[in-house]
Amino acid sequence: MTIYLDHNATTQLRPEVWDAMASVEFGTELRGNPSSVHRVGVATMRQMAAARHTVAGILGAQDKEIVFTGGGSEAINLALQGVVRACGKPNPHLISTTVEHHAVLHALESLAAQGCSVTLCPVDVTGRVDPQAIAEAITPDTLLVSVMFVNNEVGTIQPIAQIGALCRERGVLLHVDAVQAVGKLRVDVADLQCDLLSFSAHKFGGPQGVGGLYVRQGTPLAPLVHGGPQEWKLRAGTQNIAGIVGLAEALRLAEQEREGNLEHWLQLREILYRLPRELEAVRVNSHPDLTLPNVVNLTFMYCDGMALCMNLSMRGICISTSSACTAGDLSPSHVLKAMGLSDMAAHGAVRFSMGRSTTAEEVEQTVAVTKEIVENLRLVTHPDDIGKCKDDCPCFLTG
């Protein structure tokens, strides 16, 4: 049996969502191109419009402010690159934080290579950015601020409404990477005072490969993909209708169950919190209160997080390590490093992320197995070797 505690990476597609998607693909009506002017095309267009209306309603937006994309990363890139392309300024200034997802950080790196100047504001030991630091970083050339709502690795919630208010006051655009927040927290674009907000279906029970971007009316944005006039001329290409219908149904269900899920995760989190209480030298890396309760990020000092993750996998428990591993390099998590953790502490970190279907029994079993593995790993691993990988070592990952 598999215990899946990696819901921040992806959630399982909900059966109700699959039914909604199947009705598009295999229902009694033909599935057409929503841009076609015949009855089949118009019927398909109506399905898409209904999905857009559902999403817009939940986010507090207007229908025409929702742009469907091929996922969260595409939405983020459309927001960041699209604003720069549309602004008409030669070298605009962009502000973000050191703990953003790579979709944001690498898009910013690309923009910096094209002449933009980028400021990354630091975070505190819990991963929170101080809105004052954002305010101080704003210059007359600042075009956009981009901050994630919820951190994917540690679950820390950022003070988005405060940042939104100051951006609005200073006349700077705000993009919110809400990929880990939508479907889990209440997200209202008016309350947040954001101009752009990206989200992804597979983080809340929808299909992979579909996401969206909220674009406040009047926000200057240029498309990245050119072609037809789809998605308000901001994203050319025939839409993924089944995916869009699935996204809307998943979001509708997640919104209905949101408060119950938060309550459920708070209870399950208490079980996971037994690990720092019952084992020596375990650090809780998430913010104690301002954290999405489905995520628990823990550092097991003197224990290799990668080995722990692999051992749990062998025992049927799927979690995630915070470290990325590429050929010849074991890089510690940039998020944990930005929070001030040492390399060794970052290499001992793992993330447990729960979903709506996670049970107390599964979490209890995870705690028991994790304790056993950590105790054994601490015995056999030399602390100085954790996270070390010499340049001449040809180690690699295979699937």
Next chain:
Amino acid sequence: MPKITLIVTPKKCHKCLQCEDLVARLLEQFPGQLEFVELDTTAEEVQQFGVVLPPMLLVDDFIAAAGKVPIYDALAKLIAAKLPKES
């Protein structure tokens, strides 16, 4: 009988070689009491482990080390605890 599995890269790195030495010492310390298999990462059997970070040393289904050389004494103690007690 405890089973030691060592997964190495086809072109063994220094850590793979150190792990081989370590296993040789274990086999010497526990003669006839351990089963030992060495696989390289291209072997079909390795697929069952999913993600592999060589050198990877397993004692039964416990991954004692991934990408590292484990501490010999601690590993020997772990293995000794798995052996049937002498009456």
